[in-house]
Amino acid sequence: MKRQVLLVMLFSALGSIVFGQKAVVQSPDQKIVVSLFNKQNNDNGEWVLKASYNNNGKITEAIPRIDIGLLRSDQDFSKELRFVKAGKPTLINEAYTALHGKRAVCKNEANEVVVAFENQTKAKLNLIIRAYNDGITFRYEFPDKQGSFVVKEELTAYTIPSATTRWMEKWNTANEGLYTAMDKNKILPGEWGYPALFNTDNKDCWFLLHEADVNRNYCGTKLSNAADGEIYKLTFPNPKDGRGLGESNPSITLPWKSPWRVIIMGTLADVVASTLVNDVSTPSVIKDTSWIKPGIASWNYWSSNHGTKDYKTVCEFADLAAAMNWPYTLLDWEWDAMGNGGNLEDAVKYITSKGIKPLIWYNSGGPHTYVTATPRDRMLTHENRVEEFTKLKKLGFAGVKVDFFESEKQEMIKYYLDILEDAAAFQMMVYFHGCIVPRGWERTYPNLMTHEAVRGAEWYNNTPDFTMPAPEHNATLPFTRNVVGPMDYTPVTFTNSQYPHVTSYAHELALSVLFESGIQHMADRPEGYYELPDVPKTFLKNVPNAWDDTKLLDGYPGKEVxxxxxxxxxxxxxxxxxxxxxxxxxxxxxxxxxxxxxxxxxxxxxxxxxxxxxxxxxxxxxxxxxxxxxxxxxxxxxxxxxx
Structure with missing residues (x-):
């Protein structure tokens, strides 16, 4: 341990005399290095980071330039930043347990250096840099003790050489696009969602760009190379998102820290196994987590879009869960209009009589969404939620699915976190749908079981255009979206929905292992499972959905995994x-x-x-x-x- 810290100190000392280099932070295993440079080659001006990777002695300059800086409503923290000092390297060394995800026992282990700057008015900005064995993270800090401002722009920008291969999803508020594979002959401009996967020209280094620990003090961001194809700049939400409600620029109160900017890095197997997004996120705020139970749920929407409206259908899916040894069944939209033999209370009695726990859907409601599906607005305020969670707890519900958020503005980030906090007070698990890609909240609020934020099997309902791309998409998600957190693709379907799939039955069965979700919603109709041969049926009765370890054995994005x-x-x-x-x-x-x-x-x-x-x-x-x-x-x- 002492040797690791000494190495970082040595690199920091040497760095100050090499080409404006002011700090170097090296990962504990010495494979990853992040360096801080001054663009004007002195102590004042603009600053950039550089990320390098050592693959068995072969050094790859993975990201040659990462621009840093912020524009605050009162002043600039980018162009005339004076280097004050680089603090002593600190070894971050923490272990924690995850209730669901790709690994049960996780390590938050890194070397950290805090670099202090001042702008022309002597206002302070710190850059906190960490080097992990599986990547790099950095965040901004305003250490002053008072003041409230608006962040007008974040200038973080990743320069990615054109020869780098990339897999990216066009930005959309629901994060439900297909990934586009691009190489030097095809680099499209535009706005892109997280996470974004890259492979260097020499094929030695893979890295994934994301962000973590987004909280009420900021908004979600996305990547834009609209101005320059090789430069992916962080940008704030579009003012039109969420029907134009809420401010795009976040308001902050000092002292303040930004979300972590995350670069997962290494071999492709390192990227897939990484828990870095959760590692850097705030530890759990829930003391008693004994009530949080990962598991598999039956789900009636895929095979019958109005299934929850029908009491008999709801009962059939409760029977399916019981027969398949799955602990949950989800009542989706239109449960408030249930008929054909029973209402919501009748359905809950039937479900719980089978030893199954019900989950229930809500429209996030409010003026931020055009969707009128009911029940609306019951999650919208603290008072609404307390009233609803009180009823749900009494009836015997274990969790809620909340849908249609349509924005990542600061106001919406607050809404997400308010739901999680109020749900935890009533020991209710939460599933977000039509929503943000995971940002590490599963560590802070382990009652957050899963997010949709993926083009999943539901799209067999929506358009014939998903049928043929689905196999390639399925083989891309384990390297991209599912790396950064739970993903409710609603997998493992053998029959067809509105539009057919061309994946084999064994391909579908494999998705129960490949796709990780704290609550895994199996999407097929009952006969799709009942009519399976005994061995695959038994496999689906026993397959877990929360894991102690995860390893990539083979694969390449879009081809195989x-x-x-x-x-x-x-x-x-x-x-x-x-x-x-x-x-x-x-x-x-x-x-x-x-x-x-x-x-x-x-x-x-x-x-x-x-x-x-x-x-x-x-x-x-x-x-x-x-x-x-x-x-x-x-x-x-x-x-x-x-x-």
Missing amino acids: IMARRKGNDWYIGGINAEQREKTKTIKFDFLPEGVRYKLTLIADGKHDKDFATQYMVVDRSASVDVKLLRRGGFAASLVPMY
């Missing part, structure tokens, strides 16, 4: 092929512990898309197995130790 996840001593593997050709992939089990033999149940593509082929065998860490995947196919597997 094979991922292993552990729960207790058992491992589960999911793999999909997104391409229009058959493949044979070799699964190596070298991630297993030494000296333990496992019973492998492998459920792969059969002779055609709707057919399964099941194998059983005994393996250990020295074993490997070849698996044939159909075009747009897949496989799922379980590994249970033999003691």
Whole structure:
């Protein structure tokens, strides 16, 4: 530990005499370096960061320039910043437990340096820089003790060389677009949502841009390269978002810290396994978390858009959850108009009589959304929420799904967090839909089980245009959207909704492992599960949805992915092929512990898309197995130790 800190101090001392370099922060494993430079090569002026990655001795300048600075309503903190000092390096070393996600025991371990600046009026700005083994984070701080201002512009901007390959989603308020793969021959300008994935020209380094710990003191941001194709600048929400309500520019009161700017970095496996977004976020504010229970839910909307309006349909999905050993069922929109044999109270009695806990949908309401679906406005104010949560708790509901936020302005960030706080007071879990991409709130409020913020299986209801892109999209999400937090894609469908899918049955089964969500909503109609062969049906009865460990075994965005996840001593593997050709992939089990033999149940593509082929065998860490995947196919597997 002392050696790591000494190394950072050495780099900092050397940096001050090299090309205007004023500070260097190195990750504990020495693979990642972030350096601070002055553009005018002196102690005053404009400042930039540079991010580098060491891959087995080969240094890659991953991001050659990150512009920094803020424009506040009263003055400028960008052009004439005077370097005051770089503080002594500090080792951040913290462990914490996550109730759901890709890993149960997480580490927040980094080297941190705080750099102090002053502008021309002697007003103070600090830049807090951390280097992690899996990335870089930095944030701004106004340390003065008083004052209220508006942030007019954040000047953070990432210069990405044109030869860098990238996967990005066009910005939309619901974060439900497809990812566009771009290389040096195709770099589109525009506004882009988080997270954004990049691979350097030499293929040695992958990195993912995001932000974390967004709180009531700021707004969400996005990336824009509209002015220059190689420069992705952080921009505030569009004034028109949320029907034009709320201010786009955040208001702040000193002392103040910005959200973390996050660059997850390393190999592709490092990116997929990273918990960095949660690591830097505020620790849990909920003391008693015993009531927060991850699990799988049945969901009737995908197969019947008006399913919750029908009492008998609601009961069928409660029966499905009971038969499949899933703890939850979700009552979606129109529950307030339920008929055909019963109302909401009748439905809750039936659901709970089966040993299942109900979840329930709400329109976020208010003038920020055009959607008139009821019930509206019951989540909108603290008084509304207290009244509603009191009723729900008495009836026996375990959580709420809140929909249609349509903005990431500061006012809406406050709304999200107010819902989470009030829900926690009533021991209610929360699922956000039509919403923001995760920003690390799952650590602060572990009752936040999942977000939609993805083009998921619901889009088979919306348009025929999802059918053919879906396999490539499915093989992109584990490297992008699902890296940064839970993702409710509403997966694992074998029958069809309004529009068909072309993925194989084994591809769909694999999504139960590949896609992580604190509450995983299985979207198919009951017969879609009841009519499965016994082995895949048993797999879906037993597959967890909160994990102790996650490892990428193989893959490339948009082409294929094979991922292993552990729960207790058992491992589960999911793999999909997104391409229009058959493949044979070799699964190596070298991630297993030494000296333990496992019973492998492998459920792969059969002779055609709707057919399964099941194998059983005994393996250990020295074993490997070849698996044939159909075009747009897949496989799922379980590994249970033999003691």
